[in-house]
Every structure is written in structure tokens, then in C-alpha cells.
Amino acid sequence: MTSALFESLPPARAQPSSEGAVRHQRADGVAELRFERRGERSVLRHLYQSAPLRVLFPQPEMGEPPLAALVNTAGGLAGGDRLRVEARACAATTATLCTPAAEKLYRSLGPETRIDSALHAEPGATLEWLPQETILFDGARLRRRLDVDLAPDAKLLAAEMLVFGRTARGEQFRQGSLHDSWRLRVGGRLRWADALRLAEPGEALADRFGFGGAGAFATLLYAAPDATAHLPALREAAGPLGAATLPREGVALIRWLGPSAPVRAALAAAIPSLRAALLGLPPLLPRLWTS
Template sequence: METVTASPTFPDLIRHQRANGSAELRFERQGAGTVLRHLYQSAPLRVLFPRPEAEEPPLAALVNTAGGLAGGDRLRVAMVAAPGSIATLCTPAAEKLYRSLGPETQVETTLQVEAGATLEWLPQETILFSEARLRRRLEIDLAPDARLLAAEMLVFGRSARGESFARGSLHDSWRLRVSGKLRWADTLRLDEPGAALADRFGFGGAGAFATLLYAGPDAAAQLAPMREAAGPLGAATTPREGVALIRWLGPSAAVRAALVAAIPALRPVLLGLPPFLPRLWTT
């Protein structure tokens, strides 16, 4: 008797190639300036080093050459600012999270800011397409006298196309430690994003959400300028000793405009840097 073997179904034949990229950087103090001492990168992540403006620290730009992320993709970034160094890490454009066929996209970032160092973590916004699934984790470890200015912005769908982040999932967490001890933790989890984003006691139909965090020994003294920089759309607070933050919730264009205005307003006050955005935010 002839044996008939069932043919695999079409989905079983599909093996999607997934991105698994990483980037490692270490900046060190040299004389009166800061230099790059270590760089490792693997596709699709690439790190570019645009020439900084006068009086600006070294600028590293994280580029995703894939043009966006899909379910199953994984990115890892590790940055060290060695004692006394100062650097800025940003992205040249918004990151797009495409619809997933099931698996989560995973993004892991580790920032280590050592004694007397200053670091800016200023990526542009992350846009969550409908049915995207993102698990993102930001781990920060600071020396007691280190300073950090960090921003993150989430856009819930493509408003220009009338799309909302009605289905999908988001698990976004921050962990900030000082000398290895947990100082502040925050997690946003949306398993049914449509209901949570529409709820008037939740996100109230907002199209975007942004955080600007300052961590440093003088954080409590900086609450007044941060409240001023928050503007009418945001609110500032000091949730723990050594941590001050602003949060904005509202339409995506208005939230981005508020964040774009706050960063240059606060850089001179918090970090002693020129009142400019990183050049890649405006080019």
C-alpha cells in the first residue's frame, strides 16, 4: 500500500528572518574632552558619530538599518560613560514597531554612568502600529555623583492614517539604580491597549505619552525649572530622592512639541550644556 505523507501547510513553510542586533559603546575622559574607547555593533544596529556642534559633547547616533522592527526582532544596547566623561546618545528618526504575527519585539537598553560622568539618552519617539507587540526594558546604573537626562516617547498608532494602537501589547519598564541599589522603578503594561487608551481614567484617548527624567544629586532642587519646562500639557514631580521627571499625555504632535521644547530649555540648567536639541532631531 502506498504511504501518503501530508504536505506542510503554507504557514509552516514560512520562516521569517528576524533581526538580532546589538551595540556596545564606552566613552572615557581624555584631557579636557571625552573620547570613544570601545565600540561593538552588529546588524541591523549601526552607530554613527556626527560631528558635534561647538561646546557640545560627543554624539552617538543609533541607527536601525532595517527601517523598523517586527515581531520576533531583538535589539540590545549597552552604553558606559566612564568617570568624568560626558556624551549624548540619540536616534536620527522615530522607531517604527510593525504589526506582529505573534512574537514580541524585544528591546533592551543598559546605561551605566560612572563617577562624575554625564549622559544624555535622547532617542526620538517609538511609533506603535496596530497589532504591534513590544517588550522594552531600560536599565540604568548611576554613580552617586553622576547625572543623566533621559527621554522616551510612545506614539499609539499612526494618527495621520487614522490608525490607533487598538490591538497588540506593550510592556515598557524602567529600572534606575544608584551604586547598584534600586532607586526608582516604573512599568507600563498594556495587554488590551484599545480599552486602556480610550478609558477616561486611563489615557483618555491620548495619542502619545512621553517621559523626561533627570537623575542626579541635585534633582530635588531642579523641580521648579522642570515644572516650568513641562508646560500646560505636562506635569513634573520628584518620585524619589535624586530623581525628577516630567510626563506628557495628549495628541502626538503636541506631546512631541512639548518634549522638543523642554530638552533645550533644561540642558543648560541641569547639565550645563548649550540650549539646543541634538542636531539629528531637527535634520
């Protein structure tokens, strides 16, 4: 059974509406994972998945935690599609979740695409959420939410990147919509919340006092009891395109804004150095980022 966290959706089968219009078949992918401690190792103990979401487990490199690769077998998402992910790192475990490629959001005929992710880290756990970029085609409509619930001594390193249009084709994200929200709870209490809403993306992205024509936007979040002590490391990792800050106690944040290729390069350079400095993990990108 799927988690009660997720509400049920209407049947995916195409059906005529009362006006005679056709409701097209839509994807509803689900993935649930739970990692537990076995001796000195973190191991997968629960997995549920439904198409088009599939979870693959490449052999981790020496010294790396278990790696779960979230694969959208549909190759992209259209309006009305939905993906739902729930991952739990049980006490004293370490796990990494990422994607093998960028996620593509196609032009919508009206409905929003929904992506809902819920991450849980229990006492002493370390969880990495490192998907590759999401590319918003012109006309895409995305509503995405990331909910994180940490034990007071758990650690989270999370990154997300948005690309506004297909850069190689000279396309910009002018039409459509975006509502991207984060909620971080520590010990059951809300610690940090953030949301980005673009109802008229062309205007907001071009505004010199907004995004200033940037082609991409990336966020890297570190949540842990020692976040304040590591602010110098995050400032160094931010580089010339980014900036680091402490929005709340126990929460450190880097954001990058600029052309898509330099922003991705900056994020890809920051992740290895911060994994080593903050989590004691090998200073490497998840290998799916480079394979």
C-alpha cells in the same frame, strides 16, 4: 564579543518547526559603546555593533559632548526582532545618545519585538539618552526595558516617547501589546522602578480614567544628586500638557499625555532648556532631531 548582559538568541535563519510552520528570519541588532576621558575631552574608546544596528558619530556642535546616533538600518521592527544597546560613560565623561528618526514598530504576526537598553555612568559622568519617538502600529507587540546604573554623583537626562498608532493615517493602537519598563540604580541600589503594561491597548487608551484617548505619552527623567533643587525648572519645562514630580530623592520626572504632535513639541521644547539648566550644556536639541 558581545556583553554578557545579553542572553543569546536562536539562529536568525528561517527554519521549519516540528509542525511544519516557518520561523521567519528576525533581526538581532547589538550596539556597545564606551566613552573615556582624554585630557579635557570625552572620546569613544570602544564600539561593537551588529546589523541592523549601526552607530554614527556626527560632528558635535561647539560646546557639545560626543554624539552617538543609533541607526536601525532595517527601517523598522517587526515581531520577533530584537535590539540591544549598552552604553558606558566612564569617570568624568559626558556623552549623548539619540536616534536620527522615529522608530517604527510594525504589526506582529505573534512574537514580541524586544528592545533592551543598559546605561552606565561612572563617578562624575553625565549621560544623555534622547531617542526620538517610538511609533506603535496597530497590532504591534513591544517589550522594552531600560536599565540604568549610576554612580552616586553621576547625572542622567533620559527621555522616551510612545505614539499610539500612525496619526497621519488616522490609525490607533487598538490591538497588540506593550510592556515598557525602567529600572534606575544609584550606587548599585534600586532607586526607582516603573512599568507600563497594555495587554488590551484599545480599551486602556480609550478609558477616560486611563489615557483618555491620548495619541502619545512621553517621559523625561533627570537623576542626579541635585534633582530636588531643580524641580521648579522641570515644572516650568513641563508646560500645560505635562506635570513634574519627585518620585524619589535624587529623581525628577516629567510626563506628557495628549495628541502626538503637541506632545513631541513639548518634549522637544523641554530638552534644550533642561540641558542648559541641569547639565550646563548648550540649550539645543541634538541636531538629528531637526535635520
